Amino acid sequence: AALRLLRDSFNPRCEPPWSERELMHKVKEAEAKGAAGGAERGHLLGGRARPAAVHVRPARPASAAAGAVKFDSRRLRAAVGGLSEEMGEAWFMERSPVDPREISAEKFLGAVYRPGEHVVILQNQSQALGHWLATVEEGGLRLRDLAGAAPPGEKETDRLPLRDCPGGFWFLAQPVNGERVENASGVQSWRSEGNVTSWRFMVLESDHAGAERRWLAYLAQAPAPVVAIYTSGGRSVHALVRVDAGSKAEWDELRDRVRPALVAAGADPRALSAVRLTRLPGVMRGGRLQRLLYLAPEAGATPICACERVRDCDQQT
Secondary structure, rough: OOHEEEEHHHHHHHHOOOHHHHHHHHHHHHHHHHOOOOOOOOOOOOOOOOOOOOOOOOOOHHHHOOOOOOOOOOHHHHHHHHHHHHOOOHHHHOOOOHHHHHHHHHHHHHHHHHOOEEEEEEEOOOOEEEEEEEEEOOOEEEEEEEEOOOOOOOOOEEEOOOOOOOOOOEEOHHHOOOOOOEOOOEEEEEOHHHEEEEEEEEEEEEEOOOHHHHHHHHHHHOOOOOEEEOOOOOEEEEEEEEEEOOOOHHHHHHHHHHHHHHHHHOOHHHHHHOOOEOOOOOOOEEEOOOOEEEEEEOOOOOOOOOOHHHHHOOOOO
């Protein structure tokens, strides 16, 4: 039953998906730890005894959840009309205020964040495989290795170790204080809610197969400050949108207002969280580039394609 849950519910959301062998290993590991010491106990219960009987209420289908919203391909198609046919990656690169082809990963972070701010960078979303703290300075970055992977004497550098890796590289969208803070789980963390210094960004992500161009066209028409658009090195396209919320509560309130429209158009609802990792453009993921398509550090709320739409297109705004 556990293997089936991992295979059917967990694995489709992973990039890249876990192999069958890896999933089986996790199930066997959980089974072994559950029987450790000859006492039955749950994998997450530590040394506490588990109740003799555990009654689990069956989960409701997502469609039955109150206020559930799903992706509606017809709604997305109607929203973008025929514009999606012309809005490929080259279209965004040509209209980007900053030429994305000349922007490295380090330059990207320096353009998006302010001097003195800190950004957490991860490899494979795992602290054990690469965990860096980037401090933005005038003219560059100062990078500190938080995972101890750098050779002795190279704990601080000005460039990321951009070797190719299967899972690619990620960064936390919100700037942080550059200190370890105890999070809600009692763990010392560099990237929890308590580390965040500004609720500046929202990450929009979509990976619906066959709808990549329409999602790009949707982003091009969004009346929001789109700071950057970049690929995941796979089929996903991420967008970094500036919201400048005054607090997490304000950020959550804004997200709740716009979520129905975003999800119906293709945004991943799981990505609409305030403390969110997103792909770092300009680095390799399994031989494929996490490609920067558009960069506008001083983005305003005018849609990217506003002038072209009015002049050349017969679609309704």
